[in-house]
Amino acid sequence: MLILVTGGSGSGKSAYAEARIKELKEKKQLPVYYLATMQVYGSDEEKIVKRHLKLREGKGFETVEQPRDIEKCLGRFPKRSIILLEDVSNLVANEMFREDEIIDEDIVVEKICSGIMNLYDNTEDMAMVAGNIFEDGMDYSETTRSYIRAMARVNNFLASKADEAYESVAGIPVRLN
Amino acid sequence: MVFIIGGYAQGKREYALEHYKDADKHIMELNVWAREQFEAGTDPLPLIKKAVAEDPDLIIISDLIGNGIVPDNKADRDFRDSCGRLQCEIAKLADEVIRVTCGLGQKIK
Numbered sequence: 001m002l003i004l005v006t007g008g009s010g011s012g013k014s015a016y017a018e019a020r021i022k023e024l025k026e027k028k029q030l031p032v033y034y035l036a037t038m039q040v041y042g043s044d045e046e047k048i049v050k051r052h053l054k055l056r057e058g059k060g061f062e063t064v065e066q067p068r069d070i071e072k073c074l075g076r077f078p079k080r081s082i083i084l085l086e087d088v089s090n091l092v093a094n095e096m097f098r099e100d101e102i103i104d105e106d107i108v109v110e111k112i113c114s115g116i117m118n119l120y121d122n123t124e125d126m127a128m129v130a131g132n133i134f135e136d137g138m139d140y141s142e143t144t145r146s147y148i149r150a151m152a153r154v155n156n157f158l159a160s161k162a163d164e165a166y167e168s169v170a171g172i173p174v175r176l177n
Numbered sequence: 178m179v180f181i182i183g184g185y186a187q188g189k190r191e192y193a194l195e196h197y198k199d200a201d202k203h204i205m206e207l208n209v210w211a212r213e214q215f216e217a218g219t220d221p222l223p224l225i226k227k228a229v230a231e232d233p234d235l236i237i238i239s240d241l242i243g244n245g246i247v248p249d250n251k252a253d254r255d256f257r258d259s260c261g262r263l264q265c266e267i268a269k270l271a272d273e274v275i276r277v278t279c280g281l282g283q284k285i286k
Contacts, residue, residue, distance in 0.1 A: 008243025009254075010261015044254065135184055136245025144246060169241070169276050170182050171265030172285045 002120055003127040004158050006176075007168035008135075014052060014086060016166065016173050017127040021084045022059055024125050032082045034061040035073065037090040052086065068094040070115035074122060082125045085116070088158065089131035092151045102143060105150045113157045120161075130155050132167065178235045180267050180286075183277035189238045192275065192282045200236055207239035207267070208260065215259050216252075222266055229270060237271075239264055 003020055007013035025032045034056060038045055056063075061084065066073045070091060077083065085091075095108045120126045133151060140148070159165045159177065166173040179197065181189045193200040205228065214221040229235050243261045248254050268274045274286035 008241060008245070008261060009247070010243050010258045010265070012261075012265045044251075132244040133246050134244060135241070137185070138245060140246065148246070169285060170180070170261075170268035170274060172268055172274060174276070174283070174285050 001125045001164070002158075002162045003125075004130060004155075004162040004165040005127065005168055005173070006130045006132045006155065006159075006166070008132045011132075011168040012171035013129050013131075013168040015055060015171070016168050017084060017086070017129045018055055018059070021061075021082055021125075021127050024082050025060070028082070028124065030080050030082050030124055031078060032059070032061045032084065033077055034063045035070075035083050035085045036063055036065045037067050037070075037085070037087060037094065039067045039090070039094055067091075070112065071118055074119060077123060079122060080124045083119070083123050083127075085119075085126060085128045087129040087131060088112075088116075088154060089133060089151060092154055093147065096147055096150060102146075105146045105153075108150050109153045109157075112154050116158065117161065128158060128162075130158065178229045178233065178237060178267075178271050180264075180271035180274045181236060181238045181277060181282075182241055182264060182268075182274065184241050184244070187277045188280035189240075189277045191280065192277050193236050193238060196282070197234075197236060199234075203232060203234045203236045205235055205237050207237055207263075208242065211260055211263055212256055215256060221263060225263075225267060226270065237267055239267070 005013045005017040021032055038049060040046055040049060064073055064076055091112060092108060095112060096103050133148060165176040167176055181193055183189050193204060211221050243257050275282045276285050
C-alpha cells in the first residue's frame with residue numbers, strides 16, 4: 001500500500017500519515033522505519049525534529065536519516081517493512097540545492113521519482129508526507145520557481161502511483177484520488 | 178460552531194451568508210485576530226472555546242495560509258505554523274468544517 005499525504009504548514013499531515021502507519025503496523029506486525037529527510041540547519045528545524053520525535057515517541061519507529069540520495073538507503077530495511085517518508089519537500093530541496101551548485105530540475109525529478117518507487121518496490125507499505133507549497137500566489141525567483149515545479153512534478157507522479165492520496169486540511173484528511 | 182476555511186478571496190464569507198441563517202450576526206474572522214493574540218503571547222484557543230460556549234451558532238472564517246513556500250521572516254513562519262495548528266484544533270471543536278475553493282464549498286467534516 002502506497003499512501004501520499006499532502007498539506008500546508010501546520011495542517012496535521014504528519015500526524016495523519018503516522019496514524020495510518022501505526023494502523024498498518026498493528027495489522028501486519030511488521031517493523032516500521034521512519035525515513036527522515038530534513039537537514040538540521042538551525043533552531044527552526046530542531047523544533048520540527050523535536051516535535052516529530054515526540055509524535056513518534058513510544059510508537060516503535062526506528063529512524064533512518066537520509067537527506068538525499070534516497071536510493072542509497074535501500075539495503076537498510078528488511079524486505080517486508082513499513083516506511084514513513086518525511087518528507088518529500090525536503091528531499092527535493094536537498095537534492096536540488098547543493099553546497100556549491102544547483103542541480104537541474106529534470107535530473108532531480110527523475111532521481112527522486114525512481115528512487116522512491118525503487119524503495120517502495122522493496123517494502124511492504126509506505127506513507128509519504130509532502131508539503132503543499134503551491135498556493136500562496138507569490139512571485140518568486142526562477143530558482144525558487146524551478147524548485148516549486150520540481151516538487152509539483154514529483155508530487156503529481158507520486159499521487160498517480162499512490163493507492164490513496166490525501167490533502168490534510170485543518171487536521172482533516174480529504175481524499176484526492 | 179461552523180468552521181469555514183479556504184484560500185484568500187475564495188468566497189468563504191459569501192458561502193456563510195448563503196448557507197447559514199443570520200450568518201452576519203455570527204461571523205468571526207480568525208487570522209488577523211489570532212495573529213494579534215499570538216504576538217501578545219496569548220493562547221487564542223481558550224478564548225475561542227469561550228466564544229463558542231457563548232454563541233453555539235458561531236461561524237469562524239479562516240484563510241488557509243500554510244500552502245506555500247516557507248517565508249524567510251521568522252515571525253511569518255511562526256505565525257503560519259501556529260495558525261495551522263490552531264485551525265486543526267478549531268476543526269476538532271467544530272460541528273461542521275467547510276473548505277471553500279473557487280467559491281465552492283466542500284463539507285469535510
